[in-house]
Amino acid sequence: MSLEDTELKIGNTSFKGVYIAILFSLATTLGGGVWTASSLYSRLEAVESISVPDIVPLEEKVLLIEQELKANDVSQLQGKLATLGTNLVTISTQQDKLLLINDSVSELKQNVIEMQTTVQKAEMVTKEVEGFQKQVDVVKRDVQDLWDGMDYLSNPLN
Numbered sequence: 001m002s003l004e005d006t007e008l009k010i011g012n013t014s015f016k017g018v019y020i021a022i023l024f025s026l027a028t029t030l031g032g033g034v035w036t037a038s039s040l041y042s043r044l045e046a047v048e049s050i051s052v053p054d055i056v057p058l059e060e061k062v063l064l065i066e067q068e069l070k071a072n073d074v075s076q077l078q079g080k081l082a083t084l085g086t087n088l089v090t091i092s093t094q095q096d097k098l099l100l101i102n103d104s105v106s107e108l109k110q111n112v113i114e115m116q117t118t119v120q121k122a123e124m125v126t127k128e129v130e131g132f133q134k135q136v137d138v139v140k141r142d143v144q145d146l147w148d149g150m151d152y153l154s155n156p157l158n
Contacts, residue, residue: 003017015023 003021006017006020008015008020
């Protein structure tokens with residue numbers, strides 16, 4: 001059976017093969033268009049059901065953040081950071097110098113302790129020398145007394 005021999009009767013009207021093909025393609029095109037429109041409409045309803053939240057609080061927060069940035073002078077932050085970096089380098093250098101001074105102070109403290117020990121030893125020696133000096137003075141006086149006694153014995157009239 002060929003398309004040319006095919007015939008369709010609807011009511012009192014009869015349709016031949018080519019007309020049936022054209023009618024079928026038009027019907028399917030219209031059906032596809034209706035289906036696409038229906039699908040689009042359901043998607044639009046889904047988008048329509050989405051509610052947009054109130055953005056006024058967000059706008060207020062953004063404005064507040066901008067005001068704080070201006071108040072804190074963030075635009076000058078780079079310069080302040082450079083100054084801070086320079087200050088940190090200076091502090092680090094000064095800290096190194098202080099550590100060297102601390103080492104020197106520790107050495108000087110050790111030297112002072114050694115000197116104090118030497119002074120204590122010298123004071124002890126000085127006390128011993130003073131004791132010895134007193135003994136020597138006693139001996140000198142005794143010797144002088146003996147010489148005086150001998151001089152008196154050799155010449156009693158003087």
